[in-house]
Amino acid sequence: MLAGDGTGQNLLGLIPQATAFNNALRKAGDTKIDTLRRAILQVRIAEYRASAIALNPIDWADLELTKDSTGQYIWVNVQDGGQQRMWRLPVIDTNAVPEGEFLVGAFNIAAQVFDREDANVEVSTEDGDNFTKNMVTIRAEERLAMAVSADDRLRFPMTEDWQPNAEDLAAQTRLMGIPVEAITPEVVGCFKAHYLALPDTAHTSKRWANELAKWIKRERAFAAGSDEPEPWGAKGVKV
Template identity: 80%
Template structure:
């Protein structure tokens, strides 16, 4: 087998002028220095874009100049390599073409003398070039995937419960309100000169305290600077995390420790005596609306799990026609003149009906906000950043009997 040597690094392997080799080495060293300088100017340009929204003229000119110098240096290196390749360095180092190797082979010389026969040369087989990342011929590491901008986040819950409740604000850490706890109404028709009957009222002082919902993340300053929009994405997820817990607290918080006392734990239980054999979900909700009405309040909303709302929309009459919506156009989420909000924050099979805008109120002490700090000693020495999200709020339920909570009967 005849050995074939392919050109790789002419400045190192091929014989040539010592001066040309020195010049190539100098050019390579200058290119390394230029790369370091370009990196420095690029970092400066990035900071300028963050601060002013554009790259300064001085920075732009410097980068253009470095780019031009690099192009000239690369061209000069190529010229010197070609020069050294042409000069050669002895028979062992001369790179021969396949045609030259063929004409110099013994088989070809014999073929030329005899005028017949076959001439062959043996060459080392070259591996197939593939997208593999390892092995001969694998060039997969040179293939760069397209990276889409931003971060693809998961599906997010829509928060609907707070929108039903009357809003408010507070500047304190607690809310106090006086609630009527008893009323004896003795009012009656009275004859002239007769003794008038006495009625009685009793009151109770109620207190609800402001609760804090918070969490935090930690990230390096470098990653926040190097990954575009990462901090804003973290901030958005931080606020989402607060609102996610807030909705669960407003609906189902048990009031222990730092938990808010939610609507469901304070609601009046659905009166099962109102159920009638054959009741559907629609019938059950109408009974609950009546129960609120009999407590002298008018319901303003209904909260359901999406599974139960689907069950209502899929109900059909005896002919197989949908009774609730036109499937081509859908319909508004309303029932018995009331808005219906569906959320996975309430368990499947449960419902809550109530006078949300009259009998309950949410008080914001501090709106949900995100703060960033490097003041912690550990953060400062490790170039870390702490991102904290926090909100403070309280909820008062003035009339628990104006909310009715229950479960649908098993199908």
């Protein structure tokens, strides 16, 4: 359910569908503990509240073994250990998460499992030549599906690999009278670079398409030397 690639009988897990960590949130000198807190912030900026952290056991051990400048453990008492929690959230250590990676999310609402058929285990001695070789075949199966929420209202900051939703952008540019040939990789790159420097700005997918269309319209007006004033409220209060 975490790392499945969706091929064959494998579920498409949470990791392949997760939003990449926004590296623009990092600060100089950040530790692994700091990075996890900033990942929680990224979830919160998107208008969700993280409910858990999933880590590889090796990474979790590294965190528990963190020491201060005097060599004292900052996380646990080695006699009694410590709670498997960080930043108020439970930590799940699992080999399903690759070493060096992590997963932070609102797991309580992120996905839902639909169980069509309970786990079924059958045993048979009549498979092939089982009887003559004193062998037993065991078949275990379960039929289920996992649906991951794709809420279009999700707000997220700009990322380097972001691409506008084609349908949303087409609708916005059509309404604003912007020709298709005006949407160039260079213009989109400048737009992304501008907002990568503003990591606290987060919008929905539709809003990002709207902002890009307005950006293109302003760039075209500037290039044409237009004196057309900006619409009322263009520099007003953010909502």
